[in-house]
Amino acid sequence: MGTETKTLKKSEKFEGIAGPLVCVVMDGVGIAEEGPGNAVSLANTPTLDKLAVEYPSQKLKAHGSAVGLPSDEDMGNSEVGHNAMGAGQVFAQGAKLVTRAIESGEMFASKTWRDLCGNCLSSNSALHFIGLLSDANVHSNMDHLEAMIKQAKTEGIKKVRVHALLDGRDVEPFSALVYVDRIEEFMRNLNCAEFEAKIASGGGRMTITMDRYGANWKAVERGWRVHVLGEGRMFASATEAIETLRAETGESDQFSEAFVIAEDGAPAGKINDGDSVVFFNFRGDRAIEISAAFDAGDEFDKFDRIKKPDALYAGMLEYDGDLHIPKKYLVNPPEISGTLGECLAEGKITQLAVSETQKFGHVTYFWNGNKSGKFDEGTETYIEIKSDTAPFEQRPWMKAAEITDTLVEKIKSGKYRFIRANFPNGDMVGHTGDLAATIIGVETVDLQLARIIKAVDEAHGALVITADHGNADEMYETDKKTNAPVMDKNGQPKKKTAHTLNPVPCIFADNFCGGKYIFKNKDFGLSNLAATFVNLLGYEAPEFWDESMIEFL
Numbered sequence: 001m002g003t004e005t006k007t008l009k010k011s012e013k014f015e016g017i018a019g020p021l022v023c024v025v026m027d028g029v030g031i032a033e034e035g036p037g038n039a040v041s042l043a044n045t046p047t048l049d050k051l052a053v054e055y056p057s058q059k060l061k062a063h064g065s066a067v068g069l070p071s072d073e074d075m076g077n078s079e080v081g082h083n084a085m086g087a088g089q090v091f092a093q094g095a096k097l098v099t100r101a102i103e104s105g106e107m108f109a110s111k112t113w114r115d116l117c118g119n120c121l122s123s124n125s126a127l128h129f130i131g132l133l134s135d136a137n138v139h140s141n142m143d144h145l146e147a148m149i150k151q152a153k154t155e156g157i158k159k160v161r162v163h164a165l166l167d168g169r170d171v172e173p174f175s176a177l178v179y180v181d182r183i184e185e186f187m188r189n190l191n192c193a194e195f196e197a198k199i200a201s202g203g204g205r206m207t208i209t210m211d212r213y214g215a216n217w218k219a220v221e222r223g224w225r226v227h228v229l230g231e232g233r234m235f236a237s238a239t240e241a242i243e244t245l246r247a248e249t250g251e252s253d254q255f256s257e258a259f260v261i262a263e264d265g266a267p268a269g270k271i272n273d274g275d276s277v278v279f280f281n282f283r284g285d286r287a288i289e290i291s292a293a294f295d296a297g298d299e300f301d302k303f304d305r306i307k308k309p310d311a312l313y314a315g316m317l318e319y320d321g322d323l324h325i326p327k328k329y330l331v332n333p334p335e336i337s338g339t340l341g342e343c344l345a346e347g348k349i350t351q352l353a354v355s356e357t358q359k360f361g362h363v364t365y366f367w368n369g370n371k372s373g374k375f376d377e378g379t380e381t382y383i384e385i386k387s388d389t390a391p392f393e394q395r396p397w398m399k400a401a402e403i404t405d406t407l408v409e410k411i412k413s414g415k416y417r418f419i420r421a422n423f424p425n426g427d428m429v430g431h432t433g434d435l436a437a438t439i440i441g442v443e444t445v446d447l448q449l450a451r452i453i454k455a456v457d458e459a460h461g462a463l464v465i466t467a468d469h470g471n472a473d474e475m476y477e478t479d480k481k482t483n484a485p486v487m488d489k490n491g492q493p494k495k496k497t498a499h500t501l502n503p504v505p506c507i508f509a510d511n512f513c514g515g516k517y518i519f520k521n522k523d524f525g526l527s528n529l530a531a532t533f534v535n536l537l538g539y540e541a542p543e544f545w546d547e548s549m550i551e552f553l
Contacts, residue, residue: 026465031502
């Protein structure tokens with residue numbers, strides 16, 4: 001794609017809104033039928049209700065093929081949602097890319113895979129796999145792990161160790177044993193005198209290893225200690241560890257304490273000099289920090305690694321294309337270029353991106369096509385509001401007020417033409433499974449929208465309110481036939497912490513130019529937003545983007 005295609009042409013039909021165009025992403029707020037587990041419909045949302053009545057709105061598809069996932073049975077997520085919004089087009093995403101690479105044999109023919117295996121064969125050492133033990137297809141897919149373990153045996157590797165991060169977030173909260181049983185049976189069927197594969201360590205994804213955006217390096221350190229050093233509470237098996245920790249703490253899988261599997265009183269799978277390591281998650285945000293810990297030399301200062309083994313490390317993909325993390329990877333990530341941010345920067349159109357730590361990378365890194373830097377330092381401003389480290393259900397308001405304080409100030413400054421912000425509440429609180437807290441989270445965002453629309457109107461701008469995927473809209477597992485909540489063994493509704501397959505809202509609050517355009521009568525997805533945004537700013541959309549949702553009168 002040449003540079004000239006990224007240059008925006010002024011529209012001959014519309015001069016553009018006078019003030020700023022503000023896009024607010026209500027993370028995790030989808031549209032579902034009213035019901036006892038729908039935190040969105042149960043919440044008191046006078047601002048959203050009013051805006052939805054008074055202004056044009058659309059339902060946008062935010063899952064499956066609309067965001068580059070393999071099938072429409074695949075739930076959307078924040079990464080692919082923001083990729084689609086920022087890119088203006090749909091790119092094949094991590095799960096699909098990895099599946100293709102495995103099925104075609106491309107992954108196992110790659111130099112990185114050959115190096116990983118060659119290292120183990122020459123050193124007679126172990127091949128380790130670290131990642132989320134899940135089939136949700138959000139961060140990882142067990143099919144990929146099983147394919148690599150099977151291929152490792154074919155390559156002649158004798159020892160495989162799996163460091164299992166428990167999900168309970170994109171899948172049911174207490175489902176870890178389903179996945180542990182599956183992988184252990186798979187490995188048992190492969191094991192023989194010449195090959196041994198087993199689980200070596202593990203713990204909940206929110207407790208160890210899978211931190212993001214530098215929010216909690218202590219979690220990465222805890223992961224390092226159990227995976228690499230073999231330090232931690234020891235159990236005879238992963239099943240024993242999970243059952244014991246559940247009984248002691250009552251915590252769901254995602255918050256499970258770390259554990260180490262022991263053999264004769266010693267760790268079953270420390271990572272030693274000469275070993276090879278694969279981090280098998282394909283999604284980047286929660287893979288970057290552990291990858292940096294493995295890749296960095298003595299300059300690493302985030303925590304004391306105690307010992308950094310001389311091991312060969314690779315990620316499933318390159319998780320950060322700007323910082324080149326990790327140095328080695330198995331599958332090339334989607335090459336996303338010509339994004340909205342890049343095109344605006346090319347035209348010297350000022351941009352602002354704001355969120356708190358939990359979603360800051362989504363309105364920057366993911367929005368910009370998995371690139372961590374700016375396209376133009378002179379016209380782009382990124383503001384991160386530091387998140388609390390308290391459990392989200394205890395602080396369901398999160399940093400919504402502080403995000404809004406910043407937005408209102410910057411809108412009034414008149415400095416920015418395009419502003420994007422993310423409110424994480426519906427997603428981050430929704431993932432806890434706490435219905436009452438999630439209702440408060442949704443109401444918190446609604447309260448802030450009232451402040452934002454007032455500031456936008458005073459600046460003669462326009463506000464677009466949307467979401468990246470659903471979550472808070474389904475807090476209970478439901479019977480597909482009756483739509484009634486599924487009950488647990490205690491007669492209580494079974495909590496759902498995963499994302500949904502529901503569409504998301506898209507409301508256009510424009511009090512100044514709304515009569516100059518109409519909405520096309522079509523089904524749209526998140527990737528149609530970019531073209532719509534540049535049209536509202538007074539520009540024609542690039543031909544390689546998905547079409548705009550509006551046309552001018």
